[in-house]
Amino acid sequence: MRFHFNEDQLLLRDTVRDFLKVECTPEGIRALWETETGRSREFWSRLAAVGMPGLLVPQECDGMGMDEIDLVLLLEETGRAALAEPVISTAAVGVPLLCGLPAKPLAERWLRGVAAGEAVLAVGHPVSPFVSDAHVADLLLLPHAGELHAVARGDAELTRQPANDPSERLFTVKWKPVADTLVARGEQARGLLDAALDRGALGCAAQELGVAERVVEMTVEYACQRKQFGQPIGSFQAIKHMLADVQVRLEYARPVVYRAAHSVARSSPQRAVDVSMAKSAAGETAQQAARVALQVHGALGYTWEQDLHIWMRRAWSLDAAWGSGAWHRARVAGAVLDGELPARTFGYSAPS
């Protein structure tokens, strides 16, 4: 039993954090809001140079051959930076989905493309009517009547659905399933889609942790500097206690997310429930962090100009993606109370 990350994992996290600090700034995010796609291919290739999209790509396909325990810390960093590029759909969901396809040549071609930073993936799932980043994806992996299809973007008709978060690019997709697009069916397709959902939710949970961490930092900074009644507002207990409560939640959401990463990496039988707990805990933490941050920033936080809402909107978008927090809580309840899915307490194991 060892519940901590190793030096290499922490080092890689620091590298990505430093990279994003420079490459993904609030000014940069605002500039992208004004663009047609809201995404930058140029940034994406630089992200590929750090190894991120291809982290889960097997080494024989030019990837880093790592697993979700390595990836989770990096996704947390992307949340901290409010990065909205399709890292979840490509790196966390799309890549393992391709790895699981029976059509190996097709999968390998795209995996190499992802590792090289040349291909972006979008993944649809029955849990949501929308597909994020379909407009910049080279390949769309889409469900249809229990089957899984791989569709080139050119063969799909996309309708943009403007959302509350200008960083979030949502689309409804119309397309024609044909024999050529079919890549998995039956039991296999269901398994792949179930795993995709869990990986997507894990990715969101990790980003939600990062969002919450950053929002708390920003708010502490502001509360130390903003003075009222002749002293920093952060010296008032009303402010302290709100922020302390967020910190408590954050501290208890973090290991739940890391355990979910472990469960996904090791294909644990409890994977679904572990992931749902993570999505629920991290989502609620990020939402509460955003809410408290807004309150502490006061009217200033309510302006478009202040950067806080960049993160606040990420917290909202992420909660809705890959199964809402409420959806995941219901899934845990079904598992724990009705035995619908395998769930078991951590630690204790029943006599064999």
Place this chain on the structure above:
Amino acid sequence: MDLTFTPEEESFRSEARSWLAANVPREPLPSLDTAEGFEKHREWEHELNAAGWAMVPWPVEFGGRGANLIEWLIFEEEYYRAGAPGRVNQNGIFLLGPTIMEYGTEAQKARYLAKMASSEEVWGQGWSEPNAGSDMAAIQATAERQGDHYVIHGQKTWVSRGSYADWLFGLFRTDPKSERHRGLSFLLVPLDAEGVTVRPIPQLDGEAGFAEVFLDGVRVPAENLLGEENKGWSVAMATAGFERGLMLRSPARFQNTARKLVALYQETARSRESLDPILRHAVARAWMDAEAYTLNTYQTVSRLLAGGKIGAEASLNKIFWSELDVRMHETALAILGARGQLLPSAPAAGGVGDWLDGYLFALSGPIYAGTNEIQRNVIAERILGLPRS
């Protein structure tokens, strides 16, 4: 990261499990806050100790088993699953014990630890005074050095287990000119010494779980000083860290409550036509939170085994477990409805009275070991770096 148990850890688990299965009393012992229950619990501790299970993570020379903290968590999981009695000497074994290991002289370790592990000596803690509660640095009780003794005058209150304990540890002002947290010393005081008067205080549940202790010219040998004279504050902070942090409330306790809560919900849902969906949500949440607490503890223990330390984050812990405990019991009572008010002795209680007992106890959690408001201040100032008021 590897979240599976090693074969050694698994075999430790089965060893603990078999011993507990064979030895845990079949009938629950009377409350440890009654004179009879206290002695029964002490006897149970003797039994645990004789088999080497009393202090699993302590070194063997001090009456422990020399196990690591992961094994301690495993032991706790088995202990709660087995429905074993509450730990009557918890203030000693979980709080003072680790403090003596960190600050005590070799002679003090030899003198106190083994007798603590066996509960031959049961400890109460003496922090609060009538005018020093959350503001612990306002302590007024004095200990004046006279030759090779300290002479203590003052009053301690809310002394947990004070009504029946053998010893008291606490903070006393040794520098009469000092203010606040300077000039305090950490002393170990036998409660049978001349000049000690113990007045039990009935708690919310009616039992004398804590007491007031009056100290009127009590002479204590100078060797009962733990740590340096006038530097007792930092020693006490270490004790408080153990209390809020790792040892006092192991996750198994809350996982066990969550498991019982799930069973109560399932039973009730089967036998009743409708159950407020809010309760379903609350039960699932309790289960998730108990898991989160467990995961966090395993993570902390892993970090400690890798050479880390527990600091202010103990305050995060204390808020989380104390509020979780209250929520779980509130949920259980809401599921029970009218039966929730029955004492365990009520003929119609059918075993559900334990939830009420548990609720009354859980209500003390956000108050003892430093109120949760104090913990929030600690988090805000020492973890987040917000300015002091």
